[in-house]
Amino acid sequence: MANRVEVLAQQAMSSSDDDDDCIGSGTMKGPVAAPPPPPPPVEGQKTSQVVVAHKSANQVYLDLKNHKGVLLMLCLGLKSADGTRDLGDLSVEPYCSLHKRVAPNFKVNNPTMADEVIRRFHDLGLKKIPKPKNWKAQALKKWLIDNPIADETDIAWLMKQEEALFNAVKNQMNESDKQKEADAKTTNSPWKKKDDYLRMYIAAMHDKVRTALLKSGFTLTRMELDARNNEARPDLFFAALTDLYNDDDFIAKVEALPDLHEDFQLEYEINTLDVPAPASEDHIKRKWNDCKAKLAKIVSRFERSGTGDGHMAEQDNELAEGETELRSGQRSSYIHDHLGEQPHLLYLWHLADKYDVLNHVIVRLSEDVAATGDEVATDTAKTQRKRKGNSAGEDDSATEFRRDISMAQKEQAYQTMVESYQRANEKLLDYKLDYARVERSGYSMEAQLYQEQIKVQEEIAADLKKRISDWNKKPKAQQKK
DSSP: OHHHHHHHHHHHHHHHHHHOSSBSSSOBOSOOOOOOOOOOOOTTOOOOOOOOOOOOHHHHHHHTTTOHHHHHHHTTTOBOTTSOOBTTOTTSTTGGGSOTTTGGGGOOOHHHHHHHHHHHHHHHTOSSOOOGGGOOHHHHHHHHHHSOOOOHHHHHHHHHHHHHHHHHHHHHHHHHHHHHHHHHTSOOOOOOSHHHHHHHHHHHTSHHHHHHHHHTTSOOOHHHHHTTTOTTSOOOHHHHHHHHHTOTTOOEEEOOOTTTOGGGSSOEEEOGGGTTOSOOHHHHHHHHHHHHHHHHHHHHHHHHTTOSGGGOOGGGGGOOHHHHHHHHHGGGGGOOGGGTOOTHHHHHHHHHHHTTOHHHHTTOOOTTTSOOSSSOOOOHHHHOOOSSSOOHHHHHHHHHHHHHHHHHHHHHHHHHHHHHHHHHHHHHHHHHHHHHHHHHHTOHHHHHHHHHHHHHHHHHHHHHHHHHHHHHHSOHHHHTO
């Protein structure tokens, strides 16, 4: 919400800039009254102040990079058109309710206010030269309120800009309040039945949600990190899981698995009426992480016992099918009730095996790079050696293993870049379609928002395209290094 407040405020002010008849992008339209000349120095008075040329409020704002705090500082001493608000006052709504991460963007430091004091001294033609260099913030603000800007053109421009900023922040705060009210209506009551958890497990294995789960372990690029708070980003795992869990149209079908546990004797369905829905995303996240941690302990306990699949000897491949199923049925004996482990965790384990996502669910290394029963970790006694007398065969094997791992990682990184580039182009097309729609409808502020999003997405796509092109230009031998 913090970033969105700043973006909407900036766009609202830019929009009012374009419609202004007096001052546009820093240029005047029509005749404007010349500012009064600076007063002559008082006879016999020594001063080190330099007489500066007149600057409009718009020019000051542009020189300081359109900082919203500067705009509010320039408004100090002015009142709104209806006379009910003191402009630039951060102690009133909606400014006083800004998030602590956003509030500093609406304030200025003492040196900036001191410069404004000197500027107004010359513009207003005052006689007593102030020395604001060592003034406190309260004294600087009081002087600016007592000596407001007097130029009518500047006042008209400031009032219009402040009104646009005020409305943008107020609207965003209202949306935030509505969202908080909606979140408060969600049911975050304790989950006491196994069906509450089973619905979450089954929803997590849905195609869309499972895809988000698999992508949750990918390393994001710099561009993707910068856009992670963008509204148009793809749903993250917990957001997708929460949406599906609360979806009335989603029916979770529980399989009949009597060999897994006696709780799964019959097949049945779970809908939203059977669980405490809707649930908030934070509630779902806490429940999922808790179940994930417990399942990781159960799986680890099962593997260490010698009956786990990861510890089957090579000759066990010839076991009969019934004996393999018996091993799977033994999983329930590794649940410890005194640790809060419930039988429904076995169903999550079953689904994770079924869809081959167990490593992503409990977050452990893949068997391709981890030590397993089939491919035992390297015997350290054989690899430990003195500096001399090394076996060439063993050294070559270790080098080849490291090269294979490095190549696999690079291929995965390249594939991730290609997928990110495809997603960026899809987003760009969606933004352009939305921009064309709102432009035809005459919504100027929405159109500006989509223009900014199109610009950002074009930069992301161009960066990814360049990186892919640079990779493809490398010789095959160099790509493998």
